[in-house]
Amino acid sequence: MxxxxxxxxxxxxxxxxxxxxxxxxxxxxxxxxxxxxxxxxxxxxxxxxxxxxxxxxxxxxxxxxxxxxxxxxxxxxxxxxxxxxxxxxxxxxxxxxxxxxxxxxxxxxxxxxxxxxxxxxxxxxxxxxxxxxxxxxxxxxxxxxxxxxxxxxxxxxxxxxxxMGQPYYLDSIRYQGFSPRADSMIQATYKERIIKPGDHFDVTKLNEERQRLVDLFRNNGYYYYRTDFITFLADTLMHPGYVNLKILPKASVPREALRTYYIGNTSVYLTGYNGEQPTDSMQTRNFTVHYAGDKPGLRYGVLRKRFLYRSGEQYSQIKQNYTQEALARLGVFKFSEFRYIPRMNDSIVTDTLDVRVNATFDLPYDSELELNVTTKSTKQTGPGAIFNLSKKNFQRMGASLNLELKGSYEWQTSSTVDGESSVMNSYELGAALTLEFPRLVLPWVRNRVDPFRFPSHTNFKVYAEQVNRARYFKMLSFGGTVSYSFQPKRSMKHTVTPLHLAFNTLQHRTARFDSIANANPMLFHSLDDQFIPSVTYTLTYDDTYKKKKNRIWWENSVTSAGNVTSLIYAAFGQKFSQKDKKLLGTPFAQFLKFTSEFRHLYTFSEKHQLASRIMGGVIWSYGNKTIAPYSEQFYVGGANSIRAFTIRSIGPGRFHPASSSSYSYVDETGDIKLEANLEYRFRIFSNFLGGNLNGAAFLDAGNVWLLRKDEAHPNAEFSLNHFFDSIALGTGVGIRYDFSFLVLRLDWGIALHVPYDTGKSGYYNIPRFKDGMGLHFAIGYPF
Incomplete structure (x- = not known):
């Protein structure tokens, strides 16, 4: 009661x-x-x-x-x-x-x-x-x-x-009152000036010109020069509507700001990640490294090459910035601090600056574990995991050694294979070992540091993957890559992979798989034993670092496989287009592949953004192999694609295997891909349990197609006549938990249209609402 x-x-x-x-x-x-x-x-x-x-x-x-x-x-x-x-x-x-x-x-x-x-x-x-x-x-x-x-x-x-009133324009611009050396530098860089006669008067441009002058002086030895040492005088009375401008130094500029300085000795103090203080040192000429333990935590030569200046050189702000960036790219320090100390001689300040650098090592290991659960339209479901372990500063070279282990296990949740009720188990296992250098490792690059201000990397990678489809086949893939990336500009990145050698082999085939292969030759040839020797070039434009409303990311990639090998064959008298050419006794793939992806982000405010993406690709196989390798074919669906559908569950074209089909388990891939995404992102709660809780509403569309007609895949080839009907469309909503360093994402996709016949008329052809739902948990934004 x-x-x-x-x-x-x-x-x-x-x-x-x-x-x-x-x-x-x-x-x-x-x-x-x-x-x-x-x-x-x-x-x-x-x-x-x-x-x-x-x-x-x-x-x-x-x-x-x-x-x-x-x-x-x-x-x-x-x-x-x-x-x-x-x-x-x-x-x-x-x-x-x-x-x-x-x-x-x-x-x-x-x-x-x-x-x-x-x-x-x-x-x-x-x-x-x-x-x-x-x-x-x-x-x-x-x-x-x-x-x-x-x-x-x-x-x-x-x-x-x-x-708004009447706009004013710049008339005459004069630089006055600077020292003869400073004035000569201004005249030598006159074409680089930010402001010119006839321009709109704009205080922001004046400030940019002032900053340009300060950078010019500091890059030529004037270490103590600051922006507040330069002022402007504007006259608007002489010529109505125009401004006569004078740029001149203030009268109270300190004496030390008017003299040039030179680099003296450099001392680097390396503190261990547990706070171990230096107890020993190593010196070569004017460069000294202080370290704890028996030897420096970073090889002397690797550390020395990060410093672009030498003793006796004039101080340069840009060389200081490049040096700090080069140290940061090593990825081995929590932070590094530069101090410039004027050298004293009999209590008199000289024109020499000694440099002291304090740097503290970061933790030597880093690990990450990602768990997921996959549910496919073929009623295959099961868990998966990816584990990454990184060893920073491998062999004290400033390189990173990364080990990735991944695996997934799937089982049949209902009798969809030939009416059998027995459970069909499949699994995938993979391992990759990558050695990454934060610089270009090339025999002809022997200068102090890479000739690029922005990050450059060299990657050496070996990998192996095992795929087992129970009662059908077991396939082993392994290979290696050598890849270089460099940025001549902050917004422009080039990636060149001069060597990518992959080998796929079917270790085991069942009679059931052979019967399927006879009815579907395209499947058989895409999984056949073959080498894939390829070369890839990728160009990326990225201005998302800029704080502006419209931000763009655009990446284009071209891959050529087997053509260099075919040229070698041609040099020995065999035709370039000849088939059945082999490498180490195994046929090799020959194709050209092009992909392009464009992303746009429009920011209404800090709490409201509109993100969009359009991407496409095409692969053309010819010569030695007219069917693209399975690993190179395109697909749609999944957490970062059309989120109303599971991965590889749409296409090609208007083809879709029936659930009772003997090869319904086969992933759906194609030679052509088109995809578009639109996502509105908004803030729900700020500072919610240590992060921001954001929401999203999205619309996804796309599909894959075949270039060549295939009898086993009716209506799978690309056709303009049925283009819009063959586009899968989905919408949905999601939530994101943004910790700034980590984003946890949950998306609920809702299918609106599938490109194949479902027995239901109309554009919304989903038989039952629950059949058109996809739930995805992922890390990071989809694009």
């Missing part, structure tokens, strides 16, 4: 709270602080004398960003549009008075802090916006505002008036 009374009491409390919420739901200002007014957004922005030039658009965008503050229940961060139900404000006004209990918990979890007019502070914002107009050369421009009342006397909207 006592427990029952407690339950009734709790229900009554909840009922009272709900009635209270309903009774005060219409109030968004009831419990505002005394004298405060609720800000409900911008009613309008009126623009007078709008300058539609690129500079005018840039200035106006900055002004609008300064005054556009999102109100409560904003629609996608908009300052003008709001969601009609201010649920967070209702909770705030209904539960603010609760200091404990359920009411306090509801307030803490669901209430939205009101955006007040005093917080928006429009007086300050119009001053900032007016100053922005002046910074972009609109000296006569100004921004004002007015308060617009609403039906609620304690809630207001704002209307802004932006008068």
């Amino acid at each position: 006592k427990k029952q009374r407690m339950k009734i009491r709790n229900y009554n409390i909840l009922l009272v709270l709900l009635l209270l919420l309903m009774g005060t739901a219409c109030s968004t200002t009831r419990n505002l602080p005394e004298g405060e007014v609720l800000y409900t957004g911008i009613k309008d922005i009126h623009i007078n004398r709008n300058d539609q030039s690129p500079m005018g658009e840039k200035a106006l965008a900055e002004v609008e960003a300064a005054i556009s503050i999102a109100p409560n229940n904003s629609f996608f961060g908009s300052a003008k549009k709001r969601i009609p139900f201010p649920f967070g404000l209702w909770i705030y006004n209904s539960f603010k008075r609760y200091e404990k209990g359920l009411g306090k918990w509801i307030f803490k979890k669901l209430a939205a802090e009101p955006v007040l007019l005093s917080t928006v502070n429009p007086d300050t914002r119009v001053k900032v916006a007016s100053n922005l107009l002046h910074d972009y050369g609109y000296f006569n421009g100004n921004v004002t505002y007015q308060v617009d009342s609403t039906k609620n006397p304690r809630a207001i909207k704002l209307t802004y008036h932006v008068n």
